[in-house]
Amino acid sequence: MKISALFATGKPLFSFEFFPPKTEAGAANLARAVHDLKDLSPDFVSVTHGAGGSTRDRTVDLVTRIQREEGMRAMAHLTAVATTRDEIATLVDRLVDAGIENMIPLRGDPPADEQDFAAPPGGFAHASDLVTFIRQRHGSRLCLAGAGYPEGHPQCRDLDRDMEHLVTKVKAGIDFIITQLFFDNRHYFNFVARARRAGITIPIIPGIMPITDAAQIERITRMCGASMPPLLLSELDRRRGDPVATMQLGLAQATAQCIGLIAGGAPGIHFYTLNQSPATRMILTALRIANPTESLAPQRGERQPSEARR
Secondary structure (H helix, E strand, C coil), rough: HHHHHHHCCCCCCCEEEEECCCCCHHHHHHHHHHHHHHCCCCEEEEEECHHHHHCHHHHHHHHHHHHHHCCCCCCEEEEEECCCCCHHHHHHHHHHCCCCEEEECCCCCCCCCCCCCCCCCCCCHHHHHHHHEEEEHHHHCCEEEEEECCCCCCCCCCCHHHHHHHHHHHHHHCCEEEEECCCCCCHHHHHHHHHHHHHCCCCCEEECCCCCCHHHHHHHHHHCCCCCCCHHHHHHCCCCCHHHHHHHHHHHHHHHHHHHHHHHCCCCCEEECCCCHHHHHHHHHHHHHHHHHCCCCCCCCCCCCCCCCC
């Protein structure tokens, strides 16, 4: 089933992101995370490519195995990094033949030893080009997602220009958007408002990464260009060196974020799990205990938010 069809239920979608492990220990850790999160019945899970387009084959194997053996709807990441059109065509065809109907085409980040992205000979320069190519090859058979950046792409901090790029991707044929991580919900709601003014009407799912390690989250935010509110940064710094206190802060922050997002009309939450299950499991369990689809939904007669459910 295509993910795009799920928005018609009017209920928030909850999903998880995993990445292909590089070691046996990493594979065992991922297997535990998938097992632990499976009984939460996510609406879908996504599997990334490694940096610089690495782990491509492992991505295909993992996304196929999760859908076939675990019974979870899986979405494959595709990147244009170091990949020709013929290679993309072969990759997409492999996924389709394996029963994968959901994909998220991305430009991707350059390899670690390269500062700027360069389209490979016979490849794609932009995510929108990749989307267009897949649509021409498979039409509406597939559901395609796209990435959105509430604080602007790390290589394009001009929000107006970045929104123009998103409009181009939408016109190329993406069905919904998943955002980069953020820690202040105002970034998400302002992003949605800008998108609606630009004529984008497809669902925009916020991406949330629970804080579990101070050094790790600081490294990730530097890489993706996400900012952290001063109070949160201060509280994180105060707990530095105390893993339990850091985890507690992360759980409280992410849970509050998710409640606010669903209450404000977000059509779901996409959790960046980093192949770990405890934090995501606790947060989603808390949300379901709170029953956000009913107790947090706008009441009849209230003004609907800009990101109304579909």
